[in-house]
Amino acid sequence: MWTEKNINAYLAVFFVFLVAGGLVHQNPSFAGSALGHTFGIVGSLFILMTLIYPFRKRVLKKKGRQNPLNSHIAYGLIGASLVVIHSAHKFSSLIGILVFLSLVLVVLSGVVGRYLYKHVNRSLREQRRDRKLLKARIDNRKRGITAACLPDGTIAMEEAGLPEDPPNQWPDYDIHEDCNAWLNEIEALAEKEYAMRVFDRLKNVFSRWIRIHFLISFFLFAMIMVHVLTTLYYGLSWLG
């Protein structure tokens, strides 16, 4: 129940509830209070910690268990939730709105990447395996049929596993049946390949999510920086 994967799912649900809370709750003074700022600062630090994952992946070339994606997701979701609490659903300044919107988009693009892209990828892998099996079966059948047919169009009964008697002696064997099965398999292969092309295209579309995720994240970090700088420029009232 408390696996890393599950914890991230709970955090995602918690985040959705927090965001939806804006429909029924708003506190105009919380964000500017000492406690409100504490939530904002800690949340931003968590969001900053999400950079550990791309740094280890791209700079240190650490992958898999050495650089777990789950930690990246957990830092992001905890940070995003704390930032939403900091906002107390007060969205009045343009910068605050931009921070909130980019935050939600980053989380959304992260979810798309983590779950949908993974599923498309898995389906594609399974289809590739099925295609390989199907192709092997088609090749086998093709070899059998080719071997059974003589160049003059007659059938080599022994190769086909049939007695060398006149045609009326082997009414049970029907080369058409074998050919039909072969054709069906070829048809199935064609369908499989069509589906794979569709999934491939889908994968290409989803493969762009990482760029979108990166782009919005970059924008989010820029907006957080502007938000912090303007807050410091215009003064922290609770410090006065």
Next chain:
Amino acid sequence: MKKTVLHIVTTLMIIGISVWLFAYDKAAEPGVLSWAHESIRDCETCHLPWRGVTDQMCLQCHSFRGNGTLKPQLQFHQAHAHCLDCHSEHKGYAGTISKVDHTLFNGELACTQCHFDAHNGKFGRDCRACHEITTWEIDGFRHPSSDNRDCHRCHAVPTSHEKEAFLKELKKRDMEDSPEETIKECWGCHTIYRFYGIAQND
């Protein structure tokens, strides 16, 4: 090459937007100014860059030099000097910009300097003996002790006491000798626990 150009353009765009947002005053405004300050256009009129709203910034316009310049109900401002403890802005055109924190006042400040005394001074000047600073409501009615015989200071003599029936009642209680005096001796019949319940005189 094309990718690199795209990355550079995107980065420059985001940096450009950030710089513009930082430079554009209204982008950081957390809410509309109240009607009292609506004429202020420049944020730096109140916000000292990197220091925020200081008392000196408020005092540029709101001067409290000497008690003589203040209305009596505003003289408590002398007791506390930090404006932001009670006042805040950007709460909308009709927003309330004052939230008085009574805990900030010192003991020299009399409640009646700001508040109307509904008791007309009959209960003295120590309002906090009964009232708390967070609410006017008090827990239950606290009547002066039963030894206190100054009922008439708060309770006016009702018109019913001037009628024939009242005089008859006094007679019944052998108190009819000086009705003018007796009418003020409420404790002769009433108790402090139940004013409308007349004590039975044996």
